Amino acid sequence: MTRPACPEDVDAICGGLPETELGISWGDRPTWKVPRGEKGKGFVLYRAPHKTAVDPETGEMWDDLVVITTPTEVEKNALVADESTPFFTIDHFRGHSAVLVRLSRLGEIDRDELEEIITDAWAAKAPRKLVREHLGD
Template identity: 45%
Template sequence: MRRSRPARAADLHALAQAMPHVTVEAGGRGNEVYQVGGKSFVYFRTPRGDAYDPETGERYDDVVVLWVPDEQDKQALVEDPGNPFFTTPHFDGHPSVLVRQSRLGELTLAQLTEVVEDAWCSRASRRRVEAWLASRGGASS
């Protein structure tokens, strides 16, 4: 895979599934919830009233929640105008960002890989993170 090509929704699924110790749960409407140690790190949301098209008022039906390490990382992602990430008041104080699947192509595969790896690291146990990093030669994402 060329890491500089635009990311796709299929990449998000593949990247989340490829992380160690991952289970995939079904959300209330069959939507995928990727977990490590029983903790979600990538969650394909069902349409909710807090994420909608400002012009039409229609709820977005393609929102994904990705955990982040902390508020600083969250703000860096949502405040960068070059990123498709956003948040809503519902997620104030929650260590996660939102992104529409239809906008994933605004990221490269390498950028999406980093966000998914960071999401996994923010939710996995320290022991699992250390083992995963060691398996990669100690390189962090």
């Protein structure tokens, strides 16, 4: 096992993938996109606190949520169903291939697992040619 994942790993992993840039979506939310430029599609988004995602014990809105795209609903459901991981979903994301994770809980998985999940997110949004060049067939 590599070391536990940490919040800084999100930007390091996203920034290390080909043709990525940190931009803005959903109005003002920092979002990692691929490819760079106007055609970029978001694959990791820092979500604003919202009443749709709250701590069940305190009722406080979580202020450290990251939304990570999954290739399909199958991968999303597998991540959410695995109780050994910190990934979850909310009603707001029903029908969307994406999981949520709190930055404060990233240490529950190792960096390699986080890198694999983020790379899958990148591959789901990147142009096919770029994916082939980076990951092969």
